[in-house]
Amino acid sequence: MRGICRAIFLFNKGIIDAVYDLVPAVKIQIAFYEVYGAEGIRAFFKTAEYAKKKGLIVIADVKRGDIADVAMMYSKAYLQNEYIDAITVNPYMGENTILPYISDCTKYGKGIFILVKTSNKGSGTIQNIKTEEGYFFEKVAEMANKMADSLIGNYGYSSIGAVVGATCTEEAKILRTKMHRSYFLVPGYGAQGATADDVADCFNDDGLGAVINSSRKIIFAYRNGYWKDVYTEEEYAQTSREEVILMRDLINNCLMKKRS
Numbered sequence: 001m002r003g004i005c006r007a008i009f010l011f012n013k014g015i016i017d018a019v020y021d022l023v024p025a026v027k028i029q030i031a032f033y034e035v036y037g038a039e040g041i042r043a044f045f046k047t048a049e050y051a052k053k054k055g056l057i058v059i060a061d062v063k064r065g066d067i068a069d070v071a072m073m074y075s076k077a078y079l080q081n082e083y084i085d086a087i088t089v090n091p092y093m094g095e096n097t098i099l100p101y102i103s104d105c106t107k108y109g110k111g112i113f114i115l116v117k118t119s120n121k122g123s124g125t126i127q128n129i130k131t132e133e134g135y136f137f138e139k140v141a142e143m144a145n146k147m148a149d150s151l152i153g154n155y156g157y158s159s160i161g162a163v164v165g166a167t168c169t170e171e172a173k174i175l176r177t178k179m180h181r182s183y184f185l186v187p188g189y190g191a192q193g194a195t196a197d198d199v200a201d202c203f204n205d206d207g208l209g210a211v212i213n214s215s216r217k218i219i220f221a222y223r224n225g226y227w228k229d230v231y232t233e234e235e236y237a238q239t240s241r242e243e244v245i246l247m248r249d250l251i252n253n254c255l256m257k258k259r260s
């Protein structure tokens with residue numbers, strides 16, 4: 001187990017070294033580390049530490065959601081960790097279960113991203129239930145917005161952000177008009193099919209307000225048909241860098257097109 005986890009950390013380190021000057025943040029998904037037990041968790045926090053020391057914002061994708069007393073412990077484990085800047089939070093259990101995280105965001109200068117409209121195909125089953133006051137996800141956005149307003153920083157953005165799937169273009173448009181001061185964490189780009197055009201409406205008119213997430217498309221770029229002919233497996237990190245540059249340029253082009 002130790003060998004696997006060391007290999008995972010070295011793989012991550014290679015990618016971080018190759019892209020840290022291009023991207024603002026990394027998001028580390030806890031399930032892929034939990035599966036290796038204690039050694040896996042060690043690799044998770046080592047990766048967080050390495051990324052943080054490289055100057056990146058570190059988002060722990062832990063999707064926590066439980067009663068408030070338990071949330072306090074989750075918050076202690078992640079938001080009180082010096083190498084983690086923000087976590088993903090599941091709002092299904094209601095407002096008071098999110099408050100412990102907000103308290104730590106205030107105390108420790110951290111952030112959370114509340115799942116509002118997720119990228120997965122089945123997300124509409126619950127999130128798009130129509131109520132008399134709009135869709136269910138709009139109610140979640142309203143709750144998240146209220147919390148976001150209590151934690152606005154120097155540049156007008158809140159430490160309380162929202163997860164909005166890149167695959168949910170119509171919902172993203174609605175949410176962007178309602179949640180001006182929240183950063184959107186936008187997964188679904190790349191491997192889940194969303195394109196640069198799809199994410200353009202997740203940004204505010206100032207060109208800010210969204211962090212676009214692409215995981216498999218970047219870290220496994222070396223397996224992608226196009227790059228396979230250009231780089232070897234050993235050059236996986238360089239391939240990830242190329243893919244990041246491509247992603248950045250495509251998104252910037254779309255944003256410029258939208259502005260003109």
Ligand SMILES: O=C(O)c1cc(=O)[nH]c(=O)n1[C@@H]1O[C@H](COP(=O)(O)O)[C@@H](O)[C@H]1O
Nearest residue numbers: 029061088118119165187191192214215216
């Ligand atoms: O909270 C998340 O990060 C998340 C929310 C969501 O709606 N959809 C979603 O895919 N994610 C995460 O974002 C990552 C997407 O990975 P790729 O599809 O490989 O880019 C995974 O780690 C998911 O757990």
